[in-house]
Amino acid sequence: MAVLTTSGLTMRFGSQLALDAVSVDVPFGVTGLVGANGAGKTTLMSIALGLRVPTAGTVTVLGFDPGHHARKLRAQVGYVSERNVLPEDMAASDFVKHLAEVRGMPRQEAKGRASDALWLVGLGEERFRPLGTMSTGQRQRVKLAQAVAADPSLVLLDEPTDGLDPVQCDEMLSLIRQISEEFGIDVLLSSHRLEEVERICDNIVALDAGRLVAHGRLDALVGNTATVTVELVEVDDRPGAVDAVERYLRSVGLEVNRDLARLRVGGTDPHASLDAIRDAVASADARVRRISTDRTTLEDLFTRASS
Amino acid sequence: MTAPAEIFDRGYRRYEGERTGVWQAMRSVLWHTIRSVLGIGRKGRHKVFPALVALVAFLPSIAFLAFAVLIGDMLSEELRPPYWELFGLPILVVVLFATLVAPEALVRDRRDGMFRLYLSTPLTKPTYLLAKFAAVMAVMAIVVAGPVLLLLVGYTVQNLGPDGFGAWIGVSGRILLSSVLIVGFMAALSLGASSLTDRRAIASVGVLGAVVGVSIVVGICVDAIGLRHELRVLDPLGAPVEMAARIFGEVGPAGESRGSAATPTWLVFTGVAAWTTVWLSVLVTRYRRLTAV
Numbered sequence: 308m309a310v311l312t313t314s315g316l317t318m319r320f321g322s323q324l325a326l327d328a329v330s331v332d333v334p335f336g337v338t339g340l341v342g343a344n345g346a347g348k349t350t351l352m353s354i355a356l357g358l359r360v361p362t363a364g365t366v367t368v369l370g371f372d373p374g375h376h377a378r379k380l381r382a383q384v385g386y387v388s389e390r391n392v393l394p395e396d397m398a399a400s401d402f403v404k405h406l407a408e409v410r411g412m413p414r415q416e417a418k419g420r421a422s423d424a425l426w427l428v429g430l431g432e433e434r435f436r437p438l439g440t441m442s443t444g445q446r447q448r449v450k451l452a453q454a455v456a457a458d459p460s461l462v463l464l465d466e467p468t469d470g471l472d473p474v475q476c477d478e479m480l481s482l483i484r485q486i487s488e489e490f491g492i493d494v495l496l497s498s499h500r501l502e503e504v505e506r507i508c509d510n511i512v513a514l515d516a517g518r519l520v521a522h523g524r525l526d527a528l529v530g531n532t533a534t535v536t537v538e539l540v541e542v543d544d545r546p547g548a549v550d551a552v553e554r555y556l557r558s559v560g561l562e563v564n565r566d567l568a569r570l571r572v573g574g575t576d577p578h579a580s581l582d583a584i585r586d587a588v589a590s591a592d593a594r595v596r597r598i599s600t601d602r603t604t605l606e607d608l609f610t611r612a613s614s
Numbered sequence: 615m616t617a618p619a620e621i622f623d624r625g626y627r628r629y630e631g632e633r634t635g636v637w638q639a640m641r642s643v644l645w646h647t648i649r650s651v652l653g654i655g656r657k658g659r660h661k662v663f664p665a666l667v668a669l670v671a672f673l674p675s676i677a678f679l680a681f682a683v684l685i686g687d688m689l690s691e692e693l694r695p696p697y698w699e700l701f702g703l704p705i706l707v708v709v710l711f712a713t714l715v716a717p718e719a720l721v722r723d724r725r726d727g728m729f730r731l732y733l734s735t736p737l738t739k740p741t742y743l744l745a746k747f748a749a750v751m752a753v754m755a756i757v758v759a760g761p762v763l764l765l766l767v768g769y770t771v772q773n774l775g776p777d778g779f780g781a782w783i784g785v786s787g788r789i790l791l792s793s794v795l796i797v798g799f800m801a802a803l804s805l806g807a808s809s810l811t812d813r814r815a816i817a818s819v820g821v822l823g824a825v826v827g828v829s830i831v832v833g834i835c836v837d838a839i840g841l842r843h844e845l846r847v848l849d850p851l852g853a854p855v856e857m858a859a860r861i862f863g864e865v866g867p868a869g870e871s872r873g874s875a876a877t878p879t880w881l882v883f884t885g886v887a888a889w890t891t892v893w894l895s896v897l898v899t900r901y902r903r904l905t906a907v
Contacts, residue, residue, distance in 0.1 A: 356734055358905070378736040382633055386734035392727040396656050408642040409735045411633035420629070427626040453731070458629035463734075490628060 308370070309334055310461055310493045311355055315364035318350050318517075325350040327517040328364065333495065337487045339504030339525075340497040341609065342514035348497040349389070351514070352463050355495070356381060369460055382411045385454030385492075389465040393446055395439030399425060402438060403453045410457035417456070424456035425449070428482055444475035448482070455486060462486065464496045468503060480507045501605040505529060513609055520612035528608055534601040535580045539568045540594040551591035552584075559583050571601075636736050640745040643732065647749035651718045667711045671704040671757035672764065679768040686772065694774065697789055698862040700762040701796060702855035708800060709825045709851070711757050716804030717817035719750050724812050729904075739901050743805075750801040751794075758800070759793035792858035799854050799890050806893030809900040824893075825850045844877050847885025856882050 311333040318326040326347045340348050353359045355368050357377030366373060371380040394402060404421035412420060425434040428448040438446060447467060454462050467483065468476045484507045486492050498504050504511060504525075511528065513521040521528060539549050549568050556563050561583055562573035574580040577600050588595055653660030678695060695703075723729040732742050766785060769775040776782045807824040808817040829851040835841045847853050859865070860879045 353905075358733060377738070378636060381734060382736045384734070386731070388727055388730050388734075390727050390730070392725070394722070394726045394728060396660070398655075401655065405642060405646050406731060406735065408634075409639040409732065409737060411635070411638070411736060412629070413631070413634055413638075416629070416631065420626075423626045455626070490626065 309367075310338070310369060311495065312367045313351075313364060314366075316351075316354065316361055316366055317363040318347070318354065318359065319362040324517050326354075326361070326514075329514070329517075329519045330364075331512055331519055331522050333512060334510055334524075335493050336509035337484065337494040337496060337507055338510040338512060339508035340495055340512050340514070341499065341501055341504050341605070343499060345516070346514040347517040348514060349465060350517075352386075352465060352495070352497060355463065356384065356386065382457075383460045385410075385457065385459035385462040387447075387450045387454045387462070387464045387467055389469060389497075391443060391446060391470055393438045393449065396437050398435050398437055399430060399441070399449045399452075400434040402449065403434075403456050406453045407456040410459075412457050420456045420458070421452070424452040427455070427486075428452045429478070443470045444472070444478070447471060447475070447479060451479070451482060451486075455490075455492065459492060461493045461495065464494060466498055467496065468498070468500065476503070483507055501609060505605045511605065513612060515609075515613045521608055525605070529603050529605050532601045532603055533574050533577045533580065535572045535574075535577055535584060536597075536599050536601060537570050537572065537584050537588075537595060538597040539570070539588075540596045541568050542594060545592055545594070548591045548593035552587040552593050555587035555590060556583055568596075636741055639735060639737050640741055640748075643737065643742065643745040644749045644752070647719050647746060648753055650722070651715050651749070651753050663714060664711075667707055667714070668757055668760070671707045671711070672761050674703040675700060675761035675765040675768070678765060679772075682769060682772045682774055694769070696862060696864065697762055697766065697785060698792065698855070698858040698864060700765055701758065701792060701858040704757065704761060705851055705855060708754065708757050708796075709822065711754060712800050712804040712825070713818040713821045715750055715753050716801070716808040716821060717814040719746050719753075720805055720808045721812060721814045721817045724904075725814075739904075743897065743901060747801055747805060750805060751797045754797045754800055755793060758797050759789065762789050762793070788861050792861045795857060795861075795886065796854040799850075799886050802890045802893040802897070803850060806896040806900075809897045844881060847877060847882050848889070850889060853882060853885045853889070857886050 309332040312331070314330050316326050316329040317324070329347075329351070340351065342348050350359065354361050354366055355373060357373030357380060360374055368380055369383055373380055400421050403424055404417045407417035407420055407424075408414060422431070422434060425431055428451050430445060430448055430452065433441070433445065438449060441449065447470070451464075451467065454464070464483065468479050471479060480503060483494055483496065487494050496504065496508065508525050511522060511525050512519065537552075539552060541549055549565075549570075553563055553565055553570060556570070556572055561580060564571040564573070572580045572584060574583075581598075581600075584598065587593075649655055652664050653662075674695075681693070723732070729742075733739065737745075763786075766775060766789060770782065776785045803824055804821045807820040810820060811817050829849050832845055832849040832852075836843055836845050847856075856877075860882055865879065
């Protein structure tokens, strides 16, 4: 069973196509919803919350159809909005407690859980401070606290690291990971910062101009490739060493692309390529400057899929 | 001997208990709005205006009660205002209160992101608006029903109240009915006008314009241009008070003094109902078009 399933999901605003027949299964865990601005991320989230009715196609979230069971569904979903505006003169604990109550927590339970959620995000000591006196990082944490206080099964986070400095960003990402790992809350994280998504997500859904361009487990989509790059040093006392290495590698059936003393060695098994490179370098008595296994990043994947 | 210290740090944990429904969510929004509008749990400056307006609204009742206490039985019936007049005396204060209450209740949510957060919860636009409407009615009831009820209770304590339990219940019922209708009308008007803008100051001016401005236009149409006096049923300042007078059975001198003696009671109620419907339609239409996420 998936957290979110769409089939042919299409959303049209007049002549503009926001989502173009998107069919995807979002599994449990932390899922990154990536894409440039206008890719359709927020539209997908609003449909998932039952706030928009799709033009065509179906969507199921936590087993509910948002169009027909929006109330039941939203009682189990926490949401962090992209906008960084909050009631300025409201204490953090009052804010979180109020929203926990609205999400279905009994009053006394909401009070205790608001406090627990604020401790969880590291604002236990600050919980009685008005939101208007808090820093951007603290406000983002309060937003996360309100999303988890009512014990949701799924949390939708819309650009949760927007406006944060690198340290705050790290802390926020760790918190998101912790919420998923420790408490089993599934997370759908919308972001245009691909490196963040790559750091904490188990799965990704990549959208481009409303089209689904990639989806699946992150470790299957990105990571080490079978290509190895070896950079040799051309020295006067070993003329032809680079040529000898190239000849050797080709002779054992590997594909080699050469750029001066830099060889990109393609194959099916990076370990076999590395062994062959070791042997080639030894037999040619060549000198190695650098050797590395190529890696596909989410950015590479997204660029390739979009183009 | 002291007991050994224990730390009860429950920490964040999953919740296994019952979840409350949408009524609890509405109740929470209602109570949260009332607190916010009255400045409860906020800085002192947020409490000053509501407290001041409420005090001014209660002044006529307090003055009449002071007379009753000082003079007692000697206070003749002619010197005692009919209860419905107490709806009219502080009407401008009620309008002033409306210019504060509705923008605070509605516009603030859109500006500080609460509206979109609410719609990510089991609340829907209709249930959200219903909670807001009830909250605004509850707050406005303080200055609309409060002074009249205070006078009724004060007169009753001074033995100047209605004769007999049946009459007392009758007067109470009329006060409550009048209050509900006036407060409903003012809540619809002020929320409708406030829904049109995202700026609180402009919303306040809009509410003021929708009441005082329209009242002036109706006055000009009837008094200066000489259009039919029945048009006064569209006066947002006069019609609600006239409606209260009719509920108390006053159609004679009071009606004449308002220049609408010949106006049938059903037309007075229709005028108020028409404005209420118009502003509720504005509110609902505006919010139907608003997108949360």
